[in-house]
Amino acid sequence: MYQKLFLILTTSLFSYSFCQENVSARNNGILVVEDLHLEQLESGKIHKLWLQLGENELSEPIKVPVLIAKGDGTPKVLGLTAAIHGNELNGIAIIHQFFSKIDVTKLKGTIIAIPGLNSLAVARNQREFLDRVDLNRILPGKPNGNGSEQMTYKIGEKIIPLFDYHVDLHTASFGRINSLYGRGDMKDETLASMLQVLEPDIIVSNRGKASFGSASGLTMRAFAISKGVKSVTMEYGNPQVYQKDMIERGVKGLKNLIIHLGLREGEIVTSTIDNICSKSYWIYTDKGGYLDVKVSLNQKLKKDELIAILRNSFGELIATYRAPEDGIVIGKSTNPVNISGGRIIHLGILEK
Ligand SMILES: [Zn+2]
Structure with a gap:
């Protein structure tokens, strides 16, 4: 009976409000969905869902957590993704804290956040997907490809096209540390202003074109840009830790960003970032x-x-x-x- 109920619930968002209580026994009360249908979600609320991106060895969904703050009817959507590299965790805490402070009744538009995109890698304390491939180098992936290719294909199909604006949250990798820095094309006025209000210490201006030795694909940022999404990458400090200062600064930057993008009213108090790099290596x-x-x-x-x-x-x-x-x-x-x-x-x- 549970199995039947589960199948019904995973097929459609229509059942969401109706059956929510019944799902809790199986899914911590959170519905598993195949796709995100924003138009079916109630405005003025924060929604929590599991998005299915493939299946694991138990024929169960590979789930990624999705938080959606749905404001008024304005169609503008800001997307936040954290931990496409599974050991880069500050972005997860930034999204958690940012969402805990959103007053959705004052939100114009929608914020979709994925705090833990490469969920299988997060669970294993590792950067890459299970097959040791860096997902952030192989977009758009392939619908019938290997494990990492199918995963990135689903990210590219089910998530990125929903966004108008996108911030991809990263940290340094194992054995290294980063300043709080941003990457994006400073010749693009929208991207330049997004990076400025996110208040990094340093901005590296580049268009995010892929050039990764033997890897042939795109980063999520480059893929998003190719789909017309205004996308920037932010690097928040060090791997496999929560850093209080990075998290606080990350939350402040995102608050600035939603005001800057017109997703809510308010004033931005920020200073201009002068450390702009034309290249880095x-x-x-x-x-x-x-x-x-x-x-x-x-x-x-x-x-x-x-x-x-x-x-x-x-x-x-x-x-x-x-x-x-x-x-x-x-x-x-x-x-x-x-x-x-x-x-x-x-x-x-x-x-x-
Ligand atoms: Zn990263």
Whole structure:
């Protein structure tokens, strides 16, 4: 009987209000849906749903959590996605806290948030999907492809097209830390203003075109842009942790953003971000050893300034690394263990 009920409920949102109490025994009270039909959701409410993106080994839905704050009838939709890299968690807390503060009665339009997009990877404390593929490199995926390709195809079909505006929330990856920085095309007026009100320390201006060595696909941002969605990426600090300051700043930035986009009334108190980089790149070691990075996040560097030293297993100095040009430290390695080709710092080159 439960199974029958479950099937009925997963097929349509129409049953949502009618049967909500009955679902709780199976789904923590949250309905599992195949697709998000915004028009079927009541305005003036925050809705919680599980969106099915494929099936697991038990033939059960692979679920991702979806929060939808549905304001008045304005069709404008802001999308927030966190943890397409499963070990990047600050964005999850940012969405949770941001949603706890939304007054949906004053909202003009809709906010859709996915706090934990790569849910199978989140559960495993890992960046990539189960097949160890980076989902944020292979959009649009393939409907009949392998595991990660089918997953990204569903993200591209079921989620991204719902958005008019999009913020993809990330952090650094394992063994590295990031400043609070944003990526987007600063030549696009809408994207530039979105990045400014999100209040990062640094903005890296680029169009998000994919260029990932052997990987052939797009990032979620580049895919969203290709679909006409105004999309930016935000990097909030460090992997696999909740950082209070990053989370607070993230929530404040999103509050600014919804006012800026006209999703609610209010005043934005923000200062202009001056640290705008026209490009950025990683600097790598050429030898293996124990790496000691000497610079801090957001530190401005002069050409030839010392950035790191490398010692061998006996403590002898075997290499020193210097800034190849003037720049600013966007990210850095925190893991001393390096084979040759290890990352040292992510250097941003500030616009003149
Ligand atoms: Zn990431």
